[in-house]
Amino acid sequence: MKGLLRLRGFFAFALLVAALPLLFPDNYFVTVVGVTIGFNVVLAVGLNLFIGYAGQISLGHAAFFGMGAYASAILTTRYGWSPWPAMGVGLVLVYLIATLISRPILKLKGHYLAMATLGFGIIVNIIMIETVEWTGGPDGMSGIPGLEIFGWAVDSDLRWYAVMAVVMLATIWLSLNIIDSRAGRALRAVHGSEVAAQTLGVDTAYTKSQIFVFAACLASLAGSLFAHQQNFISPVSFNFFFSIELVTMVVLGGLASTFGAVFGAIVLTLLPQVLVVFEDYEVLILGAILMSIMIFLPQGLFVGLVRGGKALARRLFPGLSAAAARSGAGS
Amino acid sequence: MSLLEVRELEKSFGGVAAISDLSFTVPEGQVYAVIGPNGAGKTTLFNMLSGVYVPSDGAIEFAGASLVGLPPHRVAERGIARTFQNLQVFFNMTVLENVMVGCHLRSHIGLFRAALRPPGVVREERRVRDWALQALAFCGLEKLADRPADALPYGELKRIEIARALAAKPRLLLMDEPAAGLNDTETVELRHLVRRICDSGVTVLLVEHNMGLVMEVSDTVLVLDYGSKLAEGTTREVQNDPKVVAAYLGGEVQYAVK
Amino acid sequence: MLDQILQFLITGITIGSTYALVGLGFAIIYNASSVVNFAQGEFVMIGAMSAVWLLATGMPYPLALVIAVLVTTCVGFALNRFAIRPARGATVITTIIITIGAAIFLRGAALLIWGKDIFALPHFSSEEALHVGAATLLPQNLWVMGITAVMVLAVRWFFDRTLMGKAILACACNQGTASLMGINVGLMMLVSYGLSAFLGAVAGILVAPIAFTSYDAGIMLGLKGFSAAILGGMGSSMGAVAGGLLLGVLESLSAGLISSGYKDAIAFTIVLLVLILKPSGLFGRKTADRV
Numbered sequence: 001m002k003g004l005l006r007l008r009g010f011f012a013f014a015l016l017v018a019a020l021p022l023l024f025p026d027n028y029f030v031t032v033v034g035v036t037i038g039f040n041v042v043l044a045v046g047l048n049l050f051i052g053y054a055g056q057i058s059l060g061h062a063a064f065f066g067m068g069a070y071a072s073a074i075l076t077t078r079y080g081w082s083p084w085p086a087m088g089v090g091l092v093l094v095y096l097i098a099t100l101i102s103r104p105i106l107k108l109k110g111h112y113l114a115m116a117t118l119g120f121g122i123i124v125n126i127i128m129i130e131t132v133e134w135t136g137g138p139d140g141m142s143g144i145p146g147l148e149i150f151g152w153a154v155d156s157d158l159r160w161y162a163v164m165a166v167v168m169l170a171t172i173w174l175s176l177n178i179i180d181s182r183a184g185r186a187l188r189a190v191h192g193s194e195v196a197a198q199t200l201g202v203d204t205a206y207t208k209s210q211i212f213v214f215a216a217c218l219a220s221l222a223g224s225l226f227a228h229q230q231n232f233i234s235p236v237s238f239n240f241f242f243s244i245e246l247v248t249m250v251v252l253g254g255l256a257s258t259f260g261a262v263f264g265a266i267v268l269t270l271l272p273q274v275l276v277v278f279e280d281y282e283v284l285i286l287g288a289i290l291m292s293i294m295i296f297l298p299q300g301l302f303v304g305l306v307r308g309g310k311a312l313a314r315r316l317f318p319g320l321s322a323a324a325a326r327s328g329a330g331s
Numbered sequence: 332m333s334l335l336e337v338r339e340l341e342k343s344f345g346g347v348a349a350i351s352d353l354s355f356t357v358p359e360g361q362v363y364a365v366i367g368p369n370g371a372g373k374t375t376l377f378n379m380l381s382g383v384y385v386p387s388d389g390a391i392e393f394a395g396a397s398l399v400g401l402p403p404h405r406v407a408e409r410g411i412a413r414t415f416q417n418l419q420v421f422f423n424m425t426v427l428e429n430v431m432v433g434c435h436l437r438s439h440i441g442l443f444r445a446a447l448r449p450p451g452v453v454r455e456e457r458r459v460r461d462w463a464l465q466a467l468a469f470c471g472l473e474k475l476a477d478r479p480a481d482a483l484p485y486g487e488l489k490r491i492e493i494a495r496a497l498a499a500k501p502r503l504l505l506m507d508e509p510a511a512g513l514n515d516t517e518t519v520e521l522r523h524l525v526r527r528i529c530d531s532g533v534t535v536l537l538v539e540h541n542m543g544l545v546m547e548v549s550d551t552v553l554v555l556d557y558g559s560k561l562a563e564g565t566t567r568e569v570q571n572d573p574k575v576v577a578a579y580l581g582g583e584v585q586y587a588v589k
Numbered sequence: 590m591l592d593q594i595l596q597f598l599i600t601g602i603t604i605g606s607t608y609a610l611v612g613l614g615f616a617i618i619y620n621a622s623s624v625v626n627f628a629q630g631e632f633v634m635i636g637a638m639s640a641v642w643l644l645a646t647g648m649p650y651p652l653a654l655v656i657a658v659l660v661t662t663c664v665g666f667a668l669n670r671f672a673i674r675p676a677r678g679a680t681v682i683t684t685i686i687i688t689i690g691a692a693i694f695l696r697g698a699a700l701l702i703w704g705k706d707i708f709a710l711p712h713f714s715s716e717e718a719l720h721v722g723a724a725t726l727l728p729q730n731l732w733v734m735g736i737t738a739v740m741v742l743a744v745r746w747f748f749d750r751t752l753m754g755k756a757i758l759a760c761a762c763n764q765g766t767a768s769l770m771g772i773n774v775g776l777m778m779l780v781s782y783g784l785s786a787f788l789g790a791v792a793g794i795l796v797a798p799i800a801f802t803s804y805d806a807g808i809m810l811g812l813k814g815f816s817a818a819i820l821g822g823m824g825s826s827m828g829a830v831a832g833g834l835l836l837g838v839l840e841s842l843s844a845g846l847i848s849s850g851y852k853d854a855i856a857f858t859i860v861l862l863v864l865i866l867k868p869s870g871l872f873g874r875k876t877a878d879r880v
Contacts, residue, residue: 107865
């Protein structure tokens with residue numbers, strides 16, 4: 001796919017993101033929920049590179065999100081650091097830890113890998129709860145300062161929307177670039193056949209490790225931003241439920257699809273908001289929806305909808321669809 | 332000039348010796364076939380040559396340097412590529428993308444440059460695409476470039492694996508039962524393809540059961556039985572060797588020799 | 590000190606028995622269908638909660654227990670029939686999400702029916718503690734250990750000696766061939782899920798008198814049961830049992846001797862270390878792909 005045409009989906013989405021606050025000014029859903037969606041998209045897109053493209057599994061991704069958040073929180077509130085260097089330290093810390101655990105853990109496959117990442121996530125979360133002198137324990141840490149970008153204070157919901165919109169779009173752009181490159185093909189080759197990939201010169205252990213660390217670093221950045229946006233963090237935001245939620249976002253949208261992950265993040269962030277009207281039935285209905293989608297649309301909601309849409313378009317506009325098919329595969 | 336030298340190679344699994352005391356030399360520029368009954372150790376040999384297994388003992392030298400103990404991706408760096416008996420096509424990609432993975436070692440863009448995608452990366456991507464298309468064309472598959480690999484018939488998938496391996500521009504191509512599952516027409520095409528590969532300067536080491544193909548395309552044949560060398564020589568010599576006939580070929584059919 | 594350790598061992602084996610039964614349930618379903626059933630812990634919860642509920646209607650205690658276990662077994666059948674069977678052929682990760690969805694669904698149902706309260710079941714026999722040295726042993730502890738042992742042996746006998754058990758194992762090896770041999774694969778799957786639910790429910794009613802129960806009690810139990818199955822090696826039923834007991838004992842010892850806050854962290858660290866050193870678990874067999 002040539003140049004800008006390759007990114008047509010991205011530009012369309014960016015336009016939508018920019019237009020939303022203009023179309024719906026002062027709307028809670030756009031500015032507040034939108035920011036949450038931003039965080040979830042960054043996490044889900046990163047995780048999707050690891051789960052969807054490289055074909056691995058991680059049930060402990062929330063741990064890296066939390067590590068970034070706590071690094072920022074601790075350094076800014078207890079040691080008076082400025083947010084940006086604190087974020088950098090969090091990033092370096094997560095880089096080192098992710099690199100350290102990736103080699104032994106990524107030798108595992110399937111359910112064993114699931115268990116290892118799950119265990120890692122739980123261990124980190126317990127440390128967050130137990131090291132009270134550092135992290136404030138189960139009560140969390142409050143009074144985390146806000147963010148300033150070269151003097152521009154990010155002190156309103158709308159400003160946070162702008163910041164997260166940029167961060168989110170940047171993450172999507174990076175992901176799309178990676179997939180359509182030698183590195184991305186190496187990832188997918190690892191998923192397709194690890195042995196064949198190795199015989200073609202792909203260092204599969206390194207490849208898996210590298211993308212794991214990359215996703216972890218993205219999560220750390222998101223975590224640091226999260227701390228400054230919420231001004232309060234507690235271990236419950238980084239527990240294994242959230243890790244499972246992230247995996248669900250990735251799978252729900254459709255594996256090996258960046259926009260699938262985006263879609264999954266949006267749906268799973270909005271769904272509880274929507275379901276809250278059902279009160280006591282909320283949890284029950286959530287479970288039912290998850291099961292139904294995975295049973296009837298196992299390729300994921302986004303991929304399923306896109307295919308369904310394409311099939312419908314083929315029925316309604318046969319000539320147009322033939323031309324579209326010739327222009328090649330999408331994201 | 333001998334490209335590949337194997338000396339006193341041994342491989343045991345538990346107490347069972349799959350390969351014992353195997354020595355042979357593959358001269359550069361030849362089509363060298365390895366034949367033998369099932370269980371003779373042919374795939375084990377291939378797995379050792381490509382670094383998937385580590386030999387229990389013995390030496391493997393490629394272009395003068397030892398291969399023993401190298402992981403598969405390092406063996407690939409030395410210039411050895413392979414195709415598989417059980418297809419290992421990347422079904423999650425298109426045909427072209429499959430072959431572009433074959434160019435992995437010919438390009439050096441890492442994750443970070445790929446993520447930022449500066450113009451240099453865009454140019455390199457185009458180059459890799461062209462190399463991949465060339466490899467596909469060499470195998471007669473250009474028209475299939477943008478098709479998803481999981482929607483294609485078996486015969487084409489086998490050729491895609493070959494194109495992918497060739498895209499790496501190897502010095503030695505290991506082909507593990509390339510004719511398995513192919514019909515007569517496809518086998519003839521395969522014979523022509525193997526000849527073209529060899530003529531283009533790539534040495535071919537092939538494991539095969541299809542005797543017609545082996546005898547028509549090979550320069551040298553190595554016969555394995557129970558993990559050891561039973562015979563080695565030209566196709567004519569091997570066909571007429573009584574030990575080989577008794578163990579494997581049978582006396583009735585005469586194969587056309589090269 | 591020794592008495593303390595004995596006490597921790599008693600607690601450890603008790604809770605370990607629960608993990609063992611849950612882990613065994615994981616292993617059975619995994620062996621039969623290659624699915625990791627993240628709703629396994631919910632069977633424990635449903636067994637206990639149903640028993641509480643039935644008891645509250647005035648039913649005799651043994652009858653309540655039996656019916657609670659049967660109800661849960663039916664939930665297991667339903668899970669297979671309505672969530673797993675329709676999604677045959679889905680990828681590993683898709684089925685994981687389906688079972689997670691099922692777990693959420695079951696938890697939601699429990700929340701709706703029973704609310705957020707914590708409940709306890711009466712002890713099976715006397716509540717009077719026995720003394721072993723300076724350690725106390727409740728009769729309920731003995732019930733847990735005893736019935737778990739009986740269950741484990743019964744399951745072993747089922748798979749080793751009965752035709753149905755062997756049929757299920759055949760499905761685990763190769764569903765297509767098993768079907769060609771005349772085995773009703775669908776029925777075998779149903780039985781496996783029912784059996785796992787049965788074991789989960791038994792674990793639930795055994796331990797509810799001591800550890801209580803609530804609508805979200807199944808979560809951690811499910812995770813620990815999964816850890817037990819992994820620790821033992823995913824393909825090995827008896828490995829899961831051993832894994833469960835080991836996990837329970839290690840957890841109890843860590844809680845007592847080191848710190849109760851970190852006990853889960855220590856347990857999971859040990860699982861991680863085992864996985865790093867022996868990737869196929871303590872008793873698992875290494876699998877290699879043929880290329």
